[in-house]
Amino acid sequence: MDTFSSIISALFFVLGISALLSIVITSWRNGISPMPTSALVRHAAMAELRRIGGITNLVEAGSGWGMLALQAAKINPAWNIIGIENSRIPLAVSRVMACWSSVRNVSFLRGDLYKYPYGKADVVICYLFPGAMKRLDPLFREELTAGASVISICFALPGWTPDRIVTCRDMYRTKIYIYKK
Missing domain, CATH: 1.20.5 (Single alpha-helices involved in coiled-coils or other helix-helix interfaces)
Structure with a gap:
């Protein structure tokens, strides 16, 4: 050599x-490490987004590799989608994938998901762990406007009653919790 x-x-x-x-x-x-959402779970989450309707601003809290945000951007180009991530490598991968894809309605920001202002979000979608959901609870209660939705993959939002729970057909029987404020 x-x-x-x-x-x-x-x-x-x-x-x-x-x-x-x-x-x-x-x-x-x-x-927790950034975990990509499986294709079956992403598909079920996107079906839930379509059911909600009236979405202008969607935030993926803890966007990791950007799979949920990029999938959502493909299903409705009118939505303004923001992914929040603090891990540099997954964030860079998300940004590269957004540039290479045909979607232009998604952006990925480096930041702390506990400091992001959720007040303009119509929907927050997340695949986080129980401790993160517990920390987001008071933020969502304070900042989300009436009628805003939260879609949480795998882990429930403590103290909230879901409007729907979808059980996915993946091998883990992953649950998706849909909340309306």
């Missing part, structure tokens, strides 16, 4: 290790 190839290989190795460390450190801080 020549010197140039060795340098390029070493560079990719260092970048790969750096990316992995970035994900591990952010996952440790968050208490």
Whole structure:
């Protein structure tokens, strides 16, 4: 192997290790790693979005790799969709996928999902863990306007009564909780 190839290989190795460390450190801080939503669960969540109607602004809290936001952007180009993520690598992947896709109504922001102003969101969709849902509860109660919806994949929003619970046909029988404020 020549010197140039060795340098390029070493560079990719260092970048790969750096990316992995970035994900591990952010996952440790968050208490969970970014997990993509399976195709079956995404399909069921999109069906629920279609049922809601009247959506202008949709926020994916903790957008991870951007799968939910990108799928939603494809089903209705009139929706303004924002994905909030604090992990740099999944955020970068989301942004690249948004650029490569044909959708133009989605943007991904680096930020803290607990500090995002949810007041203009018609729908918040999320696939988070129970601790995050507990922390979001008071924010949603305070900031979401009457009639806004929350779609939570896998984990219920404590203290809220879902309008619907959808059980997906995946191997985990994943539940999707749909709430209306």
